[in-house]
Structure formats: C-alpha cells, structure tokens
Amino acid sequence: MPYEVQGVIAGGKGEAVTVQTVIVPDPGPGEAVVTVQACGVCHTDLHYREGGITDEFPFLLGHEAAGVVEAVGPGVTEVAPGDYVILNWRAVCGTCRACLRGRPWYCFATHNATQKMTLADGTPLAPALGIGAFAEKTLVAAGQCTKVDPDARPAVAGLLGCGVMAGLGAAINTGGVTRGDSVAVIGCGGVGNAAILGSALAGASKIIAVDVDDRKLDWAGGFGATHVINSTTTDPVEAIRALTGGHGADVVIEAVGRPETYKQAFYARDLAGTVVLVGVPTPDMTLELPLLDVFGRGGALKSSWYGDCLPSRDFPMLIDLYLQGRLNLDGFVSETIELHEVEDAFAKMHRGEVLRSVVVL
Numbered sequence: 001m002p003y004e005v006q007g008v009i010a011g012g013k014g015e016a017v018t019v020q021t022v023i024v025p026d027p028g029p030g031e032a033v034v035t036v037q038a039c040g041v042c043h044t045d046l047h048y049r050e051g052g053i054t055d056e057f058p059f060l061l062g063h064e065a066a067g068v069v070e071a072v073g074p075g076v077t078e079v080a081p082g083d084y085v086i087l088n089w090r091a092v093c094g095t096c097r098a099c100l101r102g103r104p105w106y107c108f109a110t111h112n113a114t115q116k117m118t119l120a121d122g123t124p125l126a127p128a129l130g131i132g133a134f135a136e137k138t139l140v141a142a143g144q145c146t147k148v149d150p151d152a153r154p155a156v157a158g159l160l161g162c163g164v165m166a167g168l169g170a171a172i173n174t175g176g177v178t179r180g181d182s183v184a185v186i187g188c189g190g191v192g193n194a195a196i197l198g199s200a201l202a203g204a205s206k207i208i209a210v211d212v213d214d215r216k217l218d219w220a221g222g223f224g225a226t227h228v229i230n231s232t233t234t235d236p237v238e239a240i241r242a243l244t245g246g247h248g249a250d251v252v253i254e255a256v257g258r259p260e261t262y263k264q265a266f267y268a269r270d271l272a273g274t275v276v277l278v279g280v281p282t283p284d285m286t287l288e289l290p291l292l293d294v295f296g297r298g299g300a301l302k303s304s305w306y307g308d309c310l311p312s313r314d315f316p317m318l319i320d321l322y323l324q325g326r327l328n329l330d331g332f333v334s335e336t337i338e339l340h341e342v343e344d345a346f347a348k349m350h351r352g353e354v355l356r357s358v359v360v361l
C-alpha cells in the first residue's frame, strides 16, 4: 500500500513553499522507504526554490536527513527495516569508470530511487538531490541509506547528510588540510563553519574565517577559527596575507558560491596552495581571471562535491567522533522547527539568523 504523507513542495520559481499531501510508493527493487525523523534546511533547498538548480518543478524539498528504514524492496541486503540511517545523495554505483579506478567519491553514476513520488493528483515530484526529506516518509535507493550509531540524535545526525559533511570534507578530503596548515574559509554559514571545524579536527594551526555578517563570525570562533575578518569593512585578501606572513593561506575554502568570493579565495592563497570551491554557483555566473595568474600561482583549484565524502566510510566515523565529544555537531542546530515552518526558515537563513534550522518530525 502506498503511503500518504505530508511534504514540503516548491511549486514554481520563487514561489513560497507549501505543505501538501505526497504519495510515496512501496519500495521497488533496490529501493527503501524511510521514516524521516529530522531534516536540516540547506541553502541548496533555497537554490531549488529559486530555480537555480533545474526547472523541473514541482520539487519535494529537503535532503539533510536522518530516520529509520520503514520498508525495503526486493533484493535489498544493505539495510533492513528498523535500521537508523543518514540519507546520502551520492550512493555510489561501484561500476562506473571512477568507481572502477578506486575513486568512488567521484562516482559518475550515483543511484536514486527509480519510482516517482507524486502529489495526490498524480503529478510526479522531483525530490531535491534525489532525497526529498521534508516529508514524513521518503523513497530513496537503498544505497542512499547509511547506517550509523542510533545514540546520535536525528537533528544532529541528519546534518551530516549534506552541508556539514560538505564543509568537513571540503577541508579534510578535498583540501587535504593537515597539521600545521593555514586555512582561510570565505563564507561561514553551515558549510563554511563545518569547514572550519574540519580544519581544526585535522590540525590546522591558523584558521581564518571571513564573512559579511558578524553573527556568523562569532559562531566561527566557537568552531575553531583563530582569526575572523568581516569583509564589508576589511579587504579579506590583504588581511589573510597579513595574517600569513604576507604569503596567503595554504588552503582557501570558498563556501559562498559567487565569482567575487572565488576571486578572493584565488588571491588569498599562498603560491602552490589549494583553492576549494564548495559553494554552489548559479547558471548565470561566470569567472574571469588572468590566465597568467592561474599558471603563475601554481597549486590546485578544486571543486568539492559533497566534500568528496564516501558516506559508508565517513558518516559512521564522524558520528563516532561526535558521540565521543570530539566533534561539535550540536553547534550547527540553531533551532528545531516543524514542516510548515520551512518558508520562515528560508527567510531566517537569508537574514543570517541561523546556521541550520532543522525540521524534526
């Protein structure tokens, strides 16, 4: 019997989201239905609502979630009903050219459910990042469910499903931050502050936080930033260089997704340093840089999808560190809300009042 649940729908470009009835089919081969317990509000949900990702409205939003497996389809062996899981949006295929070369975090053929969830009138829904977890239940590919220790509360665990993992991984996996590095992070929302936390975990000795909002910079201090710069009053490139002996940082992480902040990241990095772009640009954006500077400054310009994480490797390990008190994931949960408050949460995010609003079901 299909499930009839409530979910948060983005019906059209720029339109306020609404809570509507969603029909979730029984899981087919390779699929699982998950009872969602918590789902964070990520900037990427707002990007979807604004039409910045694709035009495939209506969307079922929400993709930073934890919950319990309700039912699995034929052939599913990796999870079973009752398992406590974090949902991931890159279920690796195991057979594409990246997977076969032993680099599954780059998988080019990640899995999602094949059946569609629909509105009550049968209109098919596009689930955000193949998840759609601002809903009481959702349908995913079984590989999108990663089992973790159930002692971690859902509001915290779910955050590893997107923004916090993206930020931690941008520093640790993509940027390769290690002991003694200097790191600068531009944009200190949920993703940027997670990059700061990840840099601290990896042993960076200097962590410089840049934002346009002093509230975000206060939080950055709590996650391990050693210096903060408000770029509305201070030139961040000059300030980062001044704090690093005139050279720039070893690793600069851009967690805004705009050309002007990318340029700051590019010029705030030391020669042969690494820039990591984890912020997501919109299709209208272009970047112009002197090619000679790209060549002459050397190093690496990388982008980070999902923090180059491998959910099966990284989620359980990070949850264990959290449960041991070694990873401050609680600090990301600014407030817990209900499904009908997601639109308000977008406004709070826009005003910079929260790191993460988390829907708890």
Ligand SMILES: NC(=O)c1ccc[n+]([C@@H]2O[C@H](COP(=O)([O-])OP(=O)(O)OC[C@H]3O[C@@H](n4cnc5c(N)ncnc54)[C@H](O)[C@@H]3O)[C@@H](O)[C@H]2O)c1
Binding pocket: 042, 043, 044, 047, 162, 163, 166, 186, 187, 188, 189, 190, 191, 192, 210, 211, 212, 213, 216, 231, 255, 256, 257, 261, 277, 278, 279, 280, 281, 304, 305, 306, 307, 349, 352, 354, 355
């Ligand atoms: N690559 C990935 O896998 C991945 C995953 C999740 C989110 N993201 C992206 O990361 C970005 C950040 O997400 P978030 O959830 O942290 O969003 P957020 O809105 O919470 O944070 C953005 C931060 O950037 C700051 N900011 C805005 N303009 C700035 C400027 N000119 N200079 C410095 N700081 C500025 C804001 O004050 C805010 O603190 C978004 O683009 C989001 O889509 C990427």
Ligand SMILES: [Zn+2]
Binding pocket: 092, 093, 094, 095, 096, 097, 098, 099, 100, 104, 106, 107, 108, 109, 110
């Ligand atoms: Zn693959």
Ligand SMILES: [Zn+2]
Binding pocket: 042, 043, 044, 045, 063, 064, 162, 163
């Ligand atoms: Zn996200």
